[in-house]
Amino acid sequence: MALLVVEGVSKSFGALKAVDDVSFTVEAGEIFGLAGPNGSGKSTLFNILTGIPFGPDRGRISFDGVEIHAMSGHRIARLGLARSFQRETSFESLSVWENAVLGAAYGHGSGSGDDTVAEALTFVGLDREHWGRPSNELSVYDRKALMLAAALAMQPRMLLLDEPAAGLTKPEVDAFILLVRRIAERGITIVLTEHILTFLMSLSQRLLVLNQGQILTLGLPDEVMRDPRVVEAYLGSRRHDS
C-alpha cells in the first residue's frame, strides 16, 4: 500500500521551476532513493513533502490517506513524517539528551517519554555517557546520529533523510548504511537523497532521478544507473560545474 502519494507537485523560485510537475508513490516499508545532479530539485522536493519551510505551489500530497500539501510542518510531523537536514542540525549549546527531547516534542507536542528518548539515543549508538555532553562536542558522525535519534524519538512512520552521509569517511559511511538499514527494519519507511552513489545504491529498493526539477526516470537502482540519460545528466552537470 502506498504510504506517500505525490501528484503533480511544483515549486518555483521566481522564474526558476525548482520542482516541476513531479508525481510518484512510496510504499509502506520501502527504502526509496532520490538522486539527481546538483540543483536538480532534491532538497526542494524534501521541503515540499514535509512543509519545512514551505509546501508546494501546486499539486497534491497525501500521507497515509491524509492530504498534507497545505499543512504546516509540525502538523505533518505529528502525522508521522519526520525529516533530517543536510547539515548536522542540532542545538549546539544544548546537550545530546535535550536535543533528542526537543525532536520528540516536535513530533508529539506534549513530548515522548524519557524511555523513548533513551531508546532512540542508544539505538543510534549514543550511549548514556554522551547524554549530558553539549552536542557541539560530538564528532560529525555522532552529530548525524543525534539528528537521527531526534527524528526517531518522534516515533515517525516515514523518515526523509537529506544527504545523511555527507562529510563522513568511508568506514563511517558503511556504519551509517547499517544504521539506516536497522531503522528500516523497525518498519519505518525511508526516503533518502545522497550524492554518495554507493550509499544510495546499496540502500534504495527503488530510485527516482530528478533533472532540472523533473523526473528523468524511476525504477530499480541498477537499471536506473545504467540509463544513458542518467549518465548524461550527471556528466552534463559536472561539465556545467567546471
Ligand SMILES: Nc1ncnc2c1ncn2[C@@H]1O[C@H](COP(=O)(O)OP(=O)(O)OP(=O)(O)O)[C@@H](O)[C@H]1O
Ligand atoms: N530558497 C530558494 N530560493 C531561490 N532558489 C532556490 C531556493 N532553494 C533552491 N533554489 C534553486 O532551486 C534549484 C533546485 O535546488 P535544490 O537545492 O532543490 O537542488 P538539489 O538537487 O537539492 O541540489 P544539491 O544536490 O546541490 O543539494 C536550484 O537551482 C537552486 O538554486
